[in-house]
Amino acid sequence: MAALSLAKPTPTLRLSPSFPPHSHRHPQSPLPFPPNSSASHFLGLRLSFTSPPSSPVSSLGRFFVSAKVNKGQVPPPFTLKDQDGKAVSLSKFKGKPVVVYFYPADETPGCTKQACAFRDSYEKFKKAGAQVVGISGDDPSSHKAFAKKYRLPFTLLSDEGNKVRKDWGVPSDLFGALPGRQTYVLDKNGIVQLIYNNQFQPEKHIDETLKLLQSL
Incomplete structure (x- = not known):
């Protein structure tokens, strides 16, 4: 009978379901x-x-x-400085398709490869009636040197402080340590028709973008 009495639960022994009932308190832990x-x-x-x-x-x-721009939406507007220090607004491109690609930084291997791939296919983008715009957190002088070194024929915009990146909800990679590489295709009405994210295969952004533009 004594054993049965000891087995009976009492209010003082009841614990929240968050804590294992048979655990015991560590002397250095609350x-x-x-x-x-x-x-x-x-x-x-x-x-x-x-x-x-x-x-x-x-x-x-x-x-x-974070907020996120989705396909079928009109993304938040912006006005940023280009590689020549001139203010450029997203609304400037309305009436024609525009490719807006966010990349981590000037002069990094993947970003250089991506920029040169856009350069090499630039005539195809022009034929599709589209503009190309690259955006990173680098300042205008960095963009100017980058564009000059690799003969980039398109606009690079300086998103210092990454405000536009945050407004558009561009995801980061490696647990937030690396700014994401994401490309958006907007149609002539400013509506997003494609979102493509691939950090480690930068050339695929060009292929996927051209496929869509040629179908519009």
């Missing part, structure tokens, strides 16, 4: 389980969203709450 337990790791992931911005999980948290 949690009712050792810090290296699986439950602690799970809770750590939840708590890490309040950690400093350098945390990879924190970066993921920022990504999930």
